[in-house]
Amino acid sequence: MRLIHDLPLPALTSFLVELGEPAYRAQQIWQGLYQHFYNSPDQFTNLSISLRAKLAENLQFEVLTPISQLVSSDKQTIKTLFRLHDGQAIEAVLMRYGDPASSEAERSRDAASTTGLRPYAQRGRKQGRRTLCISTQVGCAMGCVFCATGQMGFRRQLSCGEIVAQVMYYARLLDAQGEKVTNVVVMGMGEPFHNYDNTMAAIDRLNDPQGYNFGARRFTISTVGLVPAIRRFTRERRQVNLAISLHAADDALRSSMLPVNKKYPIDEILAACREYISATGRRVSFEWALIRDINDTPEQARMLATKLRGSFGDAQHRLLCHVNVIPLNPTQGYPGQPTTRHRVEKFKEILEHAGVACTIRLRRGVKIRAGCGQLVGCVD
Ligand code: SAH
Ligand code: SF4
Numbered sequence: 001m002r003l004i005h006d007l008p009l010p011a012l013t014s015f016l017v018e019l020g021e022p023a024y025r026a027q028q029i030w031q032g033l034y035q036h037f038y039n040s041p042d043q044f045t046n047l048s049i050s051l052r053a054k055l056a057e058n059l060q061f062e063v064l065t066p067i068s069q070l071v072s073s074d075k076q077t078i079k080t081l082f083r084l085h086d087g088q089a090i091e092a093v094l095m096r097y098g099d100p101a102s103s104e105a106e107r108s109r110d111a112a113s114t115t116g117l118r119p120y121a122q123r124g125r126k127q128g129r130r131t132l133c134i135s136t137q138v139g140c141a142m143g144c145v146f147c148a149t150g151q152m153g154f155r156r157q158l159s160c161g162e163i164v165a166q167v168m169y170y171a172r173l174l175d176a177q178g179e180k181v182t183n184v185v186v187m188g189m190g191e192p193f194h195n196y197d198n199t200m201a202a203i204d205r206l207n208d209p210q211g212y213n214f215g216a217r218r219f220t221i222s223t224v225g226l227v228p229a230i231r232r233f234t235r236e237r238r239q240v241n242l243a244i245s246l247h248a249a250d251d252a253l254r255s256s257m258l259p260v261n262k263k264y265p266i267d268e269i270l271a272a273c274r275e276y277i278s279a280t281g282r283r284v285s286f287e288w289a290l291i292r293d294i295n296d297t298p299e300q301a302r303m304l305a306t307k308l309r310g311s312f313g314d315a316q317h318r319l320l321c322h323v324n325v326i327p328l329n330p331t332q333g334y335p336g337q338p339t340t341r342h343r344v345e346k347f348k349e350i351l352e353h354a355g356v357a358c359t360i361r362l363r364r365g366v367k368i369r370a371g372c373g374q375l376v377g378c379v380d
Helices: 009-018 024-034 047-058 104-112 160-175 192-207 225-233 250-256 266-279 298-312 341-353
Strands: 065-071 079-082 089-097 129-133 137-139 154-157 183-186 220-225 241-245 286-288 320-327 357-360
Touching: 009 024, 009 137, 009 286, 079 160, 089 160, 104 192, 129 160, 137 250, 154 192, 160 192, 183 192, 192 220, 220 225, 220 357, 225 241, 225 266, 241 266, 266 286, 286 298, 286 341, 298 341
Parallel strands: 129 183, 183 220, 220 241, 241 286, 286 320, 320 357
Antiparallel strands: 065 079, 079 089, 089 129, 137 154
């Protein structure tokens, strides 16, 4: 049976017309799916019972079945394991930042102000960031040694609908609490540029003004560096943010950690990023998981700074890129250790001294194995 979230609006329209229904029914269903996050035909109370029954007969509404949920001890990270229609499983994560419920101080300050009005800039900002990390494949074919998803190998591509449904699941969950998704990072299981068409179709779907209407700039796609796909992404002039998983500044080290580097070495990736930056004027982020004594050394930091300055420095000495470092998250199949606090600071200092912006990413949900590179979609 076809998954309802796999159908674009024209396909849904022809399906309804074939059933003898007027075309505007498709719009009604579209709004139900993407504005009210319905996931069962019974919820479409604006449709006749007989049409609801026909929909249930012909289309699958439960694209993803949540089978377990882990919540971090601070309640800010939730990881959900979903079963797919063929029994495979994937995971997706919600990360809350700046939860207003916890900012008691801000509320009492507001209450104490003489006018009782919040400053204009704060009005309407009732919630903090709600970032989803979504998957694009079951497993991954890229085999990065430090990544749990890579360690499980490639099982299959997710369809557009299976990617979209992860966002709809959390949109529904947040909506019940009066909240909204604010950002989506395509950094869960799988390599999005190895499933380019379905990933972009999912982003376009979520972007649709008649549907969920989620701005392209609020997406970030992370890729291991598939050069032809980076070029295609550049040609398509997408407004989506781009992150590249670099992790090493020389090819020998990078190839030992990310086997795909043998096919697309560092300089080719950086050249493709340069084209992207000059075509779009947008910044690129480079991801770097710091592994003790492997890629957290001052030499690697210096080599990285030199490469980035050489590739992205412009006449005004600006650099349209920045580096995100994160201490390695432990995974079962890799013996490497996370770097130390001191070495993270040192790494950042060397980059910044050379004029390269660097942010240290917070590790989130590590204990519930919801951190970067820890998702495996294991049903047991
Ligand atoms: N396949 C894509 C996106 C999914 S991985 C990519 O590789 O970019 C999301 C991010 O987690 C990537 O930057 C990846 O390099 C990083 N990552 C993988 N395993 C990790 C680990 N054990 N610790 C920290 N980051 C990890
Ligand atoms: Fe795949 Fe990304 Fe993991 Fe590498 S880091 S194995 S590309 S999911």
